[in-house]
Amino acid sequence: MTDTHKFSLAVHGGAGTILKANLTPELEAAYHAGLRAALDAGYKVLAAGGAALDAVTAAVCALEDEPLFNAGRGAVYTSDGVQEMDAAVMDGATRNAGAVGGIFGPRNPIRAARAVMENTDHVMLIGPNALNVARDAGLDFAEAEYFFTQARWDALQSTLKMRKDGVEDDDPARRHGTVGAVACDAQGNVAAATSTGGMTAKAPGRIGDTPIIGAGTFADNETCAVSGTGHGEVFIRYTAAAEIAARMRHAGQSLEEAATHVVMHDLANNDGSGGLIAVDALGNITMPFNCEGMYRGMVTQEGLFDTFIYR
Numbered sequence: 457m458t459d460t461h462k463f464s465l466a467v468h469g470g471a472g473t474i475l476k477a478n479l480t481p482e483l484e485a486a487y488h489a490g491l492r493a494a495l496d497a498g499y500k501v502l503a504a505g506g507a508a509l510d511a512v513t514a515a516v517c518a519l520e521d522e523p524l525f526n527a528g529r530g531a532v533y534t535s536d537g538v539q540e541m542d543a544a545v546m547d548g549a550t551r552n553a554g555a556v557g558g559i560f561g562p563r564n565p566i567r568a569a570r571a572v573m574e575n576t577d578h579v580m581l582i583g584p585n586a587l588n589v590a591r592d593a594g595l596d597f598a599e600a601e602y603f604f605t606q607a608r609w610d611a612l613q614s615t616l617k618m619r620k621d622g623v624e625d626d627d628p629a630r631r632h633g634t635v636g637a638v639a640c641d642a643q644g645n646v647a648a649a650t651s652t653g654g655m656t657a658k659a660p661g662r663i664g665d666t667p668i669i670g671a672g673t674f675a676d677n678e679t680c681a682v683s684g685t686g687h688g689e690v691f692i693r694y695t696a697a698a699e700i701a702a703r704m705r706h707a708g709q710s711l712e713e714a715a716t717h718v719v720m721h722d723l724a725n726n727d728g729s730g731g732l733i734a735v736d737a738l739g740n741i742t743m744p745f746n747c748e749g750m751y752r753g754m755v756t757q758e759g760l761f762d763t764f765i766y767r
Contacts, residue, residue, distance in 0.1 A: 461640065461641070461642055461643065461644035461737065461738065461739060462640075462642075462738070462739040462756065462757045463502040463503075463508075463639070463640055463641050463642045463739060463756075463757050464502075464639065464640050464735055464739040464740075464741055464754065464755065464756050464757065465495060465498040465499055465502060465511055465512075465515065465637065465638070465639040465640075465735075465754065465755050466637065466638050466639075466733040466734075466735060466741045466743060466752065466753065466754040467491060467494045467495055467498070467515050467516075467519065467635070467636065467637045467733070467752065467753050467754075468634070468635065468636050468637075468683065468685055468731070468732075468733045468743070468750055468751060468752045468753075469487065469490060469491055469494075469519055469522075469524070469525045469633075469635050469751030469752070470525060470526055470633035470634050470635065470685045470750070470751055471634075471685045471686050471729070471730045471731040471745050471747050471749070471750040471751075472633070472686070472729060472730065472747050472748065472749075472750075473747075473748055473749035473750060473751055473765055473766070475748060476748070476749070476766060479765075484765065486524060487524060487751055487765060488763045488765075490518075490519065490522040490524050490525060490751075491519075491751060491752070491753040491763040492753065492761060492763055493518045493522065494515040494516070494518040494519045494522075494635075494637065494753070495515065495753050495754070495755045495761055495763070496518075497514040497515050497517065497518040498511040498512060498514050498515035498637055498639060498755075499511075499755045499759070499761075500514070501514050502639060502641055502642070502757075503759075505641075505642055506641065507641055507643075507645065507647070508547075508548070508639040508640060508641040508645050508646055508647035508681070509545065509547045509570075509645075509647040509649075511637070511639040511641065511647070512545065512636075512637040512638060512639050512647045512648060512649035512681075512683075513545060513566055513567070513570055513649055515637035515639075515649070516543075516564075516566040516635055516636065516637050516649040516650070516651050517564045517566060517567065519635035519636075519637075519651070520563075520564050520565065520566060520635065520651055521563075521564070523605045523607075525633065525635045525751070526608075526633030526634065526635070526652060526653045526654075527541065527543075527565070527633075527634065527635040527651040527652050527653055528541070528563065528564055528565060528566075528603075528635075528651060528653075529563075529602065529603055529605070530605055530608065530653070531603060531608070531652075531653025531654075532608050532611065532612070532633065532653040532654060532655065532656040532657075532658075533608055533609065533611075533612040533653075533656065533657070534654075534657065534658050534659065534660045534662070535612075535616065535657045535658065535659060535660065536660050537612065538560065538660070539560055539600075539603055539653055540558040540559070540560060540653070540654065540658075540660070540661070540662075541556075541558070541559050541560060541565040541651065541652065541653055541654075542555070542556065542557045542558065542559075542565070542651070542652050542654060542663055542664060542666040542667040543555065543556050543565035543566045543568060543569040543649075543650065543651040543652070543666065543667060544556075544569050544580075544648075544649070544650050544651075544666055544667040544668075544669065544672070544673040545566060545569050545570050545573060545647070545648070545649045545673070546647065546648050546649075546669060546673055546674060546675040546681070547573075547645070547647050547675060548645055548646035548647055548648075548675035548676050548677040548680075548681050548737070549645040549646075549647075549677055551675070551676055552573055553573055553579050553669045553673075553675075554569045554570055554571065554572035554573025554574065554576075554579060554580075555569050555572060555579055555580040555581075555667035555668070555669065555673070556568045556569050556572060556580065556581055556582065556586045556590075556667060557580060557581075557582040557586075557663040557667045558582050558583070558661060558662075558663060559582070559586050559587060559590075560603075561587055561590070561597045561598070562587070562590045562595050562596070562597055562598075563595070563596040563597065563598045563602070564595070564596070564651075565651050566649050566650075566651045567590070567593070567595050568586060568587075568589070568590040568593075568595060569649075569651075569667070571589050571590055571592075571593035571595065572586065572589055574593075575589060575592065575593055576589060579669060580667055582663075608653075608656075611656050612656055612657055615656050615657040616657060619657070633652065633653070633685070634650060634651070634652035634664075634666055634672070634683075634684070634685035634686075635650070635651050635652065635685075636648065636649060636650040636651070636672075636673070636683025636684070636685065636733060637649050637683060637733075638675070638681040638682065638683050638733050638734060638735045638741075639681070639735060640681070640735045640736065640737055640738070640739045642757075644677065644737045644738075645677055645737070646675050646676070646677055646680065646681035646735055646736070646737055647675050647681055648673050648674060648675040648681040648682055648683045648697075649673070649683065650666045650667075650672050650673040650683040650684070650685075651666065652664060652666045652685075654666075654688070655688070664688030664689070664691075664692075665684060665686075665688035665689075665691035665692045665696070666684075666688065668692055669697075670695050670697055670698035671684070671688075671691045671692045671695055671696060671697060671698070672684040672685075672688065672691050672692075672696070672697060673697060674697035674698055674700075674701060676701055677737050678701075678705065678737075679700075679701035679704040679705050679736065680700060680701055680704060680711050680714075680715075680734050680735060680736045680737075681734065681735050681736075682696075682697035682700055682701070682715070682732055682733070682734045683697075683732060683733050683734075684696055684697055684730065684731070684732040685730050685731060685732065685750065686723065686728060686729055686730010686731060686732075686745075686747075687723075687727060687728050687729050687730055690723055690726055690727055690728030690730075691723070691728060691730065693726070694718070694722045694723060694726065694728065696718050696719075696722065696723060696728075696732065697732070699714075699718050699722060700714045700715050700718050700732075700734060701714075703717065703718070704736075710740075711734055711735070711736040711740050711742055712740070712742045712744075715732060715734045715742045715744050716742070716744050718732075719731055719732060719744040719745060719746050720744065720746055723746060724746040728746075729746060729747040730745065730746065730747060730750075731743065731744055731745025731746065731747065731750040731752075732744065732745075733752060733754075739756070739757070741754050743764075748766070749765050749766040749767070750764075750765075751763075751764075751765055752764050752765075
């Protein structure tokens with residue numbers, strides 16, 4: 457491809473956001489700052505002529521480092537009170553991909569996913585060997601204290617109490633929280649990266665859509681790059697990310713048409729609350745969601761930064 461493409465980047469910090477009535481001005485500012493930090497990290501890569509894959513990795517690392525978001529340092533807890541993290545990356549130029557499931561230890565799970573892609577013959581690893589691959593790649597590890605956040609621990613206790621009382625609510629913010637990034641670089645290559653702690657009080661060993669290529673993460677230069685956030689089981693059943701690409705490839709739909717249909721029809725009509733960010737090889741971005749809100753942001757080649765929470 458030529459170097460005449462416009463580069464762009466989009467990030468998300470999860471859908472099913474805090475209800476507007478409960479969001480203080482200070483917390484709202486902190487979320488916007490976290491999204492902007494991720495955009496800055498990815499934009500720096502793209503503006504220097506870097507690859508989309510490096511940009512999405514950098515952006516997601518910034519989100520994993522911010523305890524406000526449910527990934528890396530801010531990951532939620534399983535019903536057993538431990539943190540199990542999933543992550544995936546995909547390169548649209550080659551369709552190479554890497555993913556990890558249910559891991560704990562690497563400071564940035566997205567780097568562990570990339571290590572699987574670059575240093576093994578496989579796409580997804582779980583368990584002890586996923587950690588071995590991360591260690592062999594020289595990645596930073598951290599202890600439980602680093603990943604502990606009082607808000608996530610309190611959310612677990614609240615959810616467990618509701619379950620015990622038989623009155624668990626259907627708050628989407630409890631069911632899903634994920635971070636992700638998609639980018640198109642100046643060469644017209646696209647990439648996607650997604651990372652999550654999963655659902656609050658999820659069953660130990662539960663893997664969501666994030667590390668499943670074609671469900672919560674996908675990238676292909678011929679169509680688009682997608683990173684999803686929502687009710688993971690539904691994203692998996694409806695192969696949400698791959699469906700967008702299929703609609704573009706086979707039905708000739710635009711990025712926006714395809715993404716909107718999947719989010720507002722396929723997912724919304726089947727208990728699939730959530731949303732996604734997507735970009736095509738022309739740098740077009742779309743960020744549809746079907747719930748209260750989605751922490752999200754985008755930046756274009758012109759250096760125009762925007763971050764949003766609600767509609």
